[in-house]
Amino acid sequence: MLLSPKSSxxxxxxxxxxxxxxxxxxxxxxxCGCGLWLEAENGKIVGSYPSQNHPVSKxxxxxxxxxxxxxxxxxDRLTVPLIKLYRxxxxxxxxxxxxxxxxxxxxxxxxxxxxxxxxxxxxLSLVSKKLLQFKEQYGPDSLAxxxxxxxxxxxxxxxxxxxxxxFKTNNIDHCARxxxxxxxxxxxATFGSGAMTNSINEFEKADLFLxxxxxxTEQHPLIGSRIINAVLDKGAKLIVVDPRRxxxxxxxxxxxxxxxxxxxxxxxxxMNVIIxxxxxxxxxxxxxxxxxAGLKELVKDYPPxxxxxxxxxxxxxxxxxxxxxxxxxxxxxxxxxxITQHTTGTDNVKSLANLAMLTGHVGLPSTGVNPxxxxxxxxxxxxxxxxxxxxxxxxxxxxKAVRDxxxxxxxxxxxxxxxxxxxxxxxxKVKEGKIKGLYIMxxxxxxxxxxxxxxxxALEKVKFLVIQDIFMSETAEYADVVLPAASFAEKxxxxxxxxxxxxxxxxAIEPKGKSKPDWQILAEIGKRCGYREMDxxxxxxxxDEIAALTPIYGGISYERLEPxxxxxxxxxxxxxxxxxxxxxxxxKGKGSFIPSHYVAxxxxxDREYNFALSTGRVYWHWHTGTxxxxxxxxxxxxxxxxxxxxxxxxxxxxIKEGEKIRVSSRRGRIEIAVKLTxKVKEGxxxxxxxxxxAAANVLTNPAIDPVAKIPEYKICAVxxxxx
Ligand code: SF4
Numbered sequence: 048m049l050l051s052p053k054s055s056x057x058x059x060x061x062x063x064x065x066x067x068x069x070x071x072x073x074x075x076x077x078x079c080g081c082g083l084w085l086e087a088e089n090g091k092i093v094g095s096y097p098s099q100n101h102p103v104s105k106x107x108x109x110x111x112x113x114x115x116x117x118x119x120x121x122x123d124r125l126t127v128p129l130i131k132l133y134r135x136x137x138x139x140x141x142x143x144x145x146x147x148x149x150x151x152x153x154x155x156x157x158x159x160x161x162x163x164x165x166x167x168x169x170x171l172s173l174v175s176k177k178l179l180q181f182k183e184q185y186g187p188d189s190l191a192x193x194x195x196x197x198x199x200x201x202x203x204x205x206x207x208x209x210x211x212x213x214f215k216t217n218n219i220d221h222c223a224r225x226x227x228x229x230x231x232x233x234x235x236a237t238f239g240s241g242a243m244t245n246s247i248n249e250f251e252k253a254d255l256f257l258x259x260x261x262x263x264t265e266q267h268p269l270i271g272s273r274i275i276n277a278v279l280d281k282g283a284k285l286i287v288v289d290p291r292r293x294x295x296x297x298x299x300x301x302x303x304x305x306x307x308x309x310x311x312x313x314x315x316x317x318m319n320v321i322i323x324x325x326x327x328x329x330x331x332x333x334x335x336x337x338x339x340a341g342l343k344e345l346v347k348d349y350p351p352x353x354x355x356x357x358x359x360x361x362x363x364x365x366x367x368x369x370x371x372x373x374x375x376x377x378x379x380x381x382x383x384x385x386i387t388q389h390t391t392g393t394d395n396v397k398s399l400a401n402l403a404m405l406t407g408h409v410g411l412p413s414t415g416v417n418p419x420x421x422x423x424x425x426x427x428x429x430x431x432x433x434x435x436x437x438x439x440x441x442x443x444x445x446x447k448a449v450r451d452x453x454x455x456x457x458x459x460x461x462x463x464x465x466x467x468x469x470x471x472x473x474x475x476k477v478k479e480g481k482i483k484g485l486y487i488m489x490x491x492x493x494x495x496x497x498x499x500x501x502x503x504x505a506l507e508k509v510k511f512l513v514i515q516d517i518f519m520s521e522t523a524e525y526a527d528v529v530l531p532a533a534s535f536a537e538k539x540x541x542x543x544x545x546x547x548x549x550x551x552x553x554x555a556i557e558p559k560g561k562s563k564p565d566w567q568i569l570a571e572i573g574k575r576c577g578y579r580e581m582d583x584x585x586x587x588x589x590x591d592e593i594a595a596l597t598p599i600y601g602g603i604s605y606e607r608l609e610p611x612x613x614x615x616x617x618x619x620x621x622x623x624x625x626x627x628x629x630x631x632x633x634x635k636g637k638g639s640f641i642p643s644h645y646v647a648x649x650x651x652x653d654r655e656y657n658f659a660l661s662t663g664r665v666y667w668h669w670h671t672g673t674x675x676x677x678x679x680x681x682x683x684x685x686x687x688x689x690x691x692x693x694x695x696x697x698x699x700x701x702i703k704e705g706e707k708i709r710v711s712s713r714r715g716r717i718e719i720a721v722k723l724t725x726k727v728k729e730g731x732x733x734x735x736x737x738x739x740x741a742a743a744n745v746l747t748n749p750a751i752d753p754v755a756k757i758p759e760y761k762i763c764a765v766x767x768x769x770x
Contacts (some may be wrong), residue, residue: 078420080544109268109619125531126560128170175575184340195489196435217467228755233396239635244415260385308648316354320369331341394643429545435467435762440597533558550612649750656764688738715745
C-alpha cells in the first residue's frame with residue numbers, strides 16, 4: 048500500500064497494520080539525502096527501493112541506499128535500557144550508589160562490571176537524578192552533551208534545549224566538529240553563510256567542476272555520478288586536485304596530485320596566475336567584494352614555480368588549471384574533508400572562497416563553493432544549534448537579544464552566555480577531571496575521534512556516562528546507562544541534506560523491543576528534571592518551535608515539506624526555498640577576501656616516521672561500521688581493514704599483497720593487511736576508519752585547527768614494520 052503524501056504527514060500514533068506497506072523516507076547514510084521507500088511486512092522492514100520522483104536521487108540509490116534496512120532487524124539492536132552494576136559496589140542498586148564509576152579502577156569495561164536490564168522508569172530517573180546532582184555539586188559546566196548528525200533535526204534541537212535550558216551549559220557539540228567545522232567558520236567569514244552555496248541538480252548544467260579533497264564517487268555516490276554524467280554527456284570539464292588517484296581522475300581534464308596538506312599553496316598559486324594574467328572578474332570584485340588589495344598582495348608570494356616546490360604540482364599544470372577555471376562560465380568548486388580536516392582547514396576553506404569570488408563564480412546557478420557534508424544530517428544538526436556557540440539558525444549565544452528571545456520562548460532565565468566546549472575539548476576536560484558527566488547520543492567517539500587511546504582514557508575517567516544509541520557501540524561498553532533508541536525507520540522527523548534541503552523521514556514500523564525515538568527520551572529526561580516545556584506529542588510540534596525561533600527555517604512546517612522538502616533559507620510561510628545562495632549580494636553584504644599564507648601540517652614524515660598517513664571512508668561502509676558492517680552484502684564486499692600502499696614502496700620493503708604489517712604513529716599502533724594500489728603516492732598510506740579491529744584513529748593526530756578546532760585527520764606521520 049502506498050501512503051498518500053497527505054496521510055503521511057499526520058502524526059502516526061496508531062500501530063501499523065500487519066500488512067505489506069511502503070513508506071517514503073530519506074536515506075540514513077550520506078548527505079546526498081536520497082529519497083527511498085522502505086518496504087515493511089508484518090512489522091519488519093524487508094527492503095528499500097529508490098523513489099522515482101525524488102528531485103535529488105531521481106530513481107537512483109547507491110549500494111548503501113539499496114541496503115539501508117538490514118541493520119534495522121539486526122539481533123544486536125538495543126531493545127531495553129541497561130544499567131551497569133559494579134563488581135565492588137556494596138550495593139547492587141544503582142540508586143544507592145551516587146557516583147558509581149568511582150568504585151572501580153581504570154581499564155576497559157573495567158570501569159564496571161556488568162550491564163543489567165532495567166525498565167525505562169528506573170533508567171530515566173537515574174539519568175536525570177545524576178545529571179541534576181552533578182549540576183548542583185560541580186556546576187553546570189561539569190556536564191557535556193554530544194549530539195548526533197545521524198539523529199533528526201528535532202532531536203538535535205531537543206538535545207540543545209536540554210543542555211541549555213535545563214542544565215544551563217553550552218557544552219554541546221557533535222561530529223560536525225570532526226568533519227566540516229572549518230567549512231562553517233570559513234564560509235561564514237567570507238560569505239556570511241557556512242553552507243553549500245548551490246544545489247545538486249545544478250551539477251547537470253555546470254561547464255566545469257573543480258573537485259578537491261572529495262573522493263566523490265565513494266563518499267557521495269549520487270553526486271559523483273552527476274559529475275561523471277556531466278563530463279561524459281555534456282562535455283563539462285573536470286579539474287581534480289587530490290593526493291590520491293581517485294576514481295574521478297579517470298574523467299579529469301586536469302589532475303593535480305598535490306602533497307597532502309599543501310592546499311593553501313596551490314589555491315594561492317592559481318590566484319597568482321589569475322591576477323597576473325588579468326583573468327579575474329574585475330567588475331564582480333569591485334562591486335561585490337572587499338579586500339582585493341590584501342589578497343593581491345599576499346598571493347604575489349605564490350608564483351607557480353614556488354608552489355611546485357611546496358606541492359609537487361608541476362607549474363605548467365597549475366597555470367592551465369587556473370586559466371581553465373577562470374575562463375569557464377559556470378564553474379563549481381566541490382570539496383569535502385580532504386580540505387577541511389587539517390590544522391589549516393579554515394584557511395583552506397577561506398582560500399577556496401577567495402578563488403571563487405575572484406572569478407565571479409558565486410551567486411549564480413551552477414557555480415559556487417560546495418562543501419559536501421558527510422553524514423545524513425550533519426547539516427541539520429548544525430542548523431538547529433547542536434554547537435557550543437550557536438543557537439539554531441547560527442544565532443550567536445553571545446547576543447543578548449537572541450538569548451532573550453530563547454528565554455521567553457522556553458520560559459527560562461539566565462541561559463548561559465559563554466561559548467561551551469567543542470568535542471575535542473570535552474574529552475580533554477574529562478581527562479583533567481573538569482567534566483564529570485557526559486551524555487552521548489548516536490555517536491561512537493572511541494572509533495571516530497582522533498587518537499583513540501586518549502579518548503579511551505577519558506571514557507575510563509568520566510564519572511557518569513550515558514549512551515543513547517541503536518547498538519552497543521565500542522563507546523557504549525564504557526557507559527553507566529545505555530538508553531536504547533529507535534532507528535530511522537521507527538520514527539518521524541526531518542533530516543537536512545548537504546544542499547540545505549529539509550526532508551521528511553517517516554515511521555514505517557514500531558520501535559524494536561522497548562526502544563524509543565531519541566526525541567521522546569530527551570523530552571522525558573527534561574520533564575523528569577522538572578522542566579515543563581518539553582512536552583511534545585509529535586516531532587512536528589518541535590519543528591514548529593524551531594521555525595518560530597529560527598529565521599532560516601521560519602517558513603518550514605511538516606505540511607510544507609511534502610513531498611520532497613524545501614531548501615533553506617525559507618524565512619516565511621510563502622517563501623519557496625532557496626536553491627542557490629548569495630544571488631545579488633552575499634549573506635554578509637560584501638564578500639570578504641581573507642587571504643592566508645601556507646603553513647605546513649602539524650606532523651610531516653621524518654626519518655623515523657617516514658610515511659604520510661591519510662584516513663577516510665570507502666563506498667561500501669559507513670563511519671564506524673555499526674550499520675554497514677551489520678549489512679551482509681556490504682560486509683561481504685569489504686569484510687575487514689586494510690592499508691593502501693604503493694607497489695613501489697612494497698617492493699622496497701619486500702611486502703606482499705595481503706600481508707599483515709604493523710603501522711605505528713607517535714600515539715599508537717595497529718596490525719593491518721596491505722592492499723597494493725597506485726591510488727596512493729609513493730611514501731603515502733591510506734586507511735579506512737570503519738574497522739574496530741584495526742582502528743585508524745589509534746594512529747591519527749589530535750592537533751586541531753586553531754579557529755574551527757577540527758582535528759588533522761588527513762595527515763600524520765607513521766612507520767611500518769613487517770611482523
Ligand atoms: Fe544514501 Fe548517500 Fe547512497 Fe544516496 S548516495 S543512497 S543518500 S548513501
